[in-house]
Amino acid sequence: MAEDTWTIILQLDGAAPEHELVQREMDKDLLCFFNLIGLIQEYGFTALDYMYYKKRESSSMATLVGIQTDSDVQRMVAAHESEKKVRICVKREKACVDSRVSITPVKSSNEMARSESDEAGEDMDQSHKKGRGTHKGFKVAKKRFSSGSQKLQIEFSTRLGGPIGINHRSFIEEVVMYTKKKAPLIGVRKWKDIHETVKKSIVIDVLAKWDLADTISTRNKIRDIARERYKGWHSNLHATFQAYSTDGLRFKNKPEELNILEWEYLIHYFGTDKKFQEMSQKNSENRKKQRTLHVTGAKSFSQTSYEKRDKETGEEPSILDLWQATHMRNGEWSNIASKDVYCIGVTYAFFSP
Numbered sequence: 001m002a003e004d005t006w007t008i009i010l011q012l013d014g015a016a017p018e019h020e021l022v023q024r025e026m027d028k029d030l031l032c033f034f035n036l037i038g039l040i041q042e043y044g045f046t047a048l049d050y051m052y053y054k055k056r057e058s059s060s061m062a063t064l065v066g067i068q069t070d071s072d073v074q075r076m077v078a079a080h081e082s083e084k085k086v087r088i089c090v091k092r093e094k095a096c097v098d099s100r101v102s103i104t105p106v107k108s109s110n111e112m113a114r115s116e117s118d119e120a121g122e123d124m125d126q127s128h129k130k131g132r133g134t135h136k137g138f139k140v141a142k143k144r145f146s147s148g149s150q151k152l153q154i155e156f157s158t159r160l161g162g163p164i165g166i167n168h169r170s171f172i173e174e175v176v177m178y179t180k181k182k183a184p185l186i187g188v189r190k191w192k193d194i195h196e197t198v199k200k201s202i203v204i205d206v207l208a209k210w211d212l213a214d215t216i217s218t219r220n221k222i223r224d225i226a227r228e229r230y231k232g233w234h235s236n237l238h239a240t241f242q243a244y245s246t247d248g249l250r251f252k253n254k255p256e257e258l259n260i261l262e263w264e265y266l267i268h269y270f271g272t273d274k275k276f277q278e279m280s281q282k283n284s285e286n287r288k289k290q291r292t293l294h295v296t297g298a299k300s301f302s303q304t305s306y307e308k309r310d311k312e313t314g315e316e317p318s319i320l321d322l323w324q325a326t327h328m329r330n331g332e333w334s335n336i337a338s339k340d341v342y343c344i345g346v347t348y349a350f351f352s353p
Contacts, residue, residue, distance in 0.1 A: 004028045006077075007085040012043050014092050019043045028084075031077055033070045034209070037177065040090050046257035047181040050094050054087040055079060062087075064095050092259055151211040156221055159316065162302025163225075171210060172225060178205045179226045180233065180257060186265045189276065191227045202226050238280065241270040291337035295329045320345050 008024045024039065037047045053076045054062035067073060067088070080086050089095070154171045157164050163171045182202050183194055203222045212218050237255060244250045247267055254263045269276060296304050301322065308325055309316045317325065320342065327338040 005084070006031060006080075008039070009085065009087045010040070010043070011087065011089045012040070012045065013090065015043050015045070015090075028077070031073060033067065033073050034174070034177075036067065036073065036088070043090075044256055045090050045092075047177050048257050048259065048262075050091045052089045052091070052095060054089065064089060094259075151209060153211050156218075157302035157306060157316075160300075160302040160305060161221060161224075162300045163221075164303050164306035168300075168303050172229070174209060175202070175206055175222060175225045176229045176233075178202045179230050183226070183230050185234075185237075185258070185262050189273075191230050194230075199223060199226070237266055238270055241267060247271070291335070292327065292341055293334040293338055294326045295334050296326050301326055 004027055005025050006028055008026055010022045010024065012020055012022065022043070026035070026039075036051060040046075040049065040051065051067040052064035053067055055065045055076075056062050056079075065072070065076070067076065076086055152167050152170065153165070154163055154167050155165050156162065162168075179202055182198050182205075183191075184198070188194055203219050203226075206222050207214055207218070237258075240253065240255055241250060244253060250267050251260075251263070254260065258266075294301075304326055305316045305322050308322070316322075323338075323342055323345065327334050327342070333339040333342075
């Protein structure tokens, strides 16, 4: 319905010139913190960047108010209910507290009668800066909206433990989003160094968005995913560090999801910390010893097993059949080592009572 459609004007500091100021439309029911993160991700920002909305203080002045939770979004919506338009600033660096900024002046009744194109011209040149269409960040939001519930369904494999089903990828992506937003990079060596309250906070945020029983087993599964994805994120950042030969080049190629302080810390940490360098060298040597090679890419064995199940009985493939499905492509083994493991498994199964 038209009266439920809100206008979102994004001021994106540090974005490409054609995306520094964009306008989007969003149904009020979809206005939540997660969907705003998905929106800014389309333009190269992440949950680690800073979002603020302009809270009008006078006809032409406003205060920047931080957006960090769904409660902040709800307050933003309540403050702009009559206008049905919000102006959001996204910054790489944290803004000063209570920063005052200019805002489009409140229009008189005569001015409100002007055409929509004239009004848009005060905020932006739409012909040049209009945003693109539906983006990846809205996929999970659309699922929630179409299901009529803010909580989506997800299951875990009873045999392998990983998330399975049509929402498995969305679930993992949301765990990653909360992990990157909450887990610090500065001052920690490993996942175990992160404070327990941070880990609990990640779990609580995920449970709030998914239809899951709040059990110790469920919480541990979420923590396992967060731990592995945090390790992978840290490894990818180290790979970015290694891709450049000087700190100058590293600073010029800062990962988009980090602020400058985080990247400066990591450059120093990766380049000078002896314990990290020893651990990195050991991990590199261990990876070289890994002989088998799976062919499923980012898809987990849990999800592969789920997809290969018997549709009538629900029975999932045996361990040997699953190994074959994850290490063969077009009838060919990924490598000799993977074939050898399978043959050993077949021999063991044959001679076992």
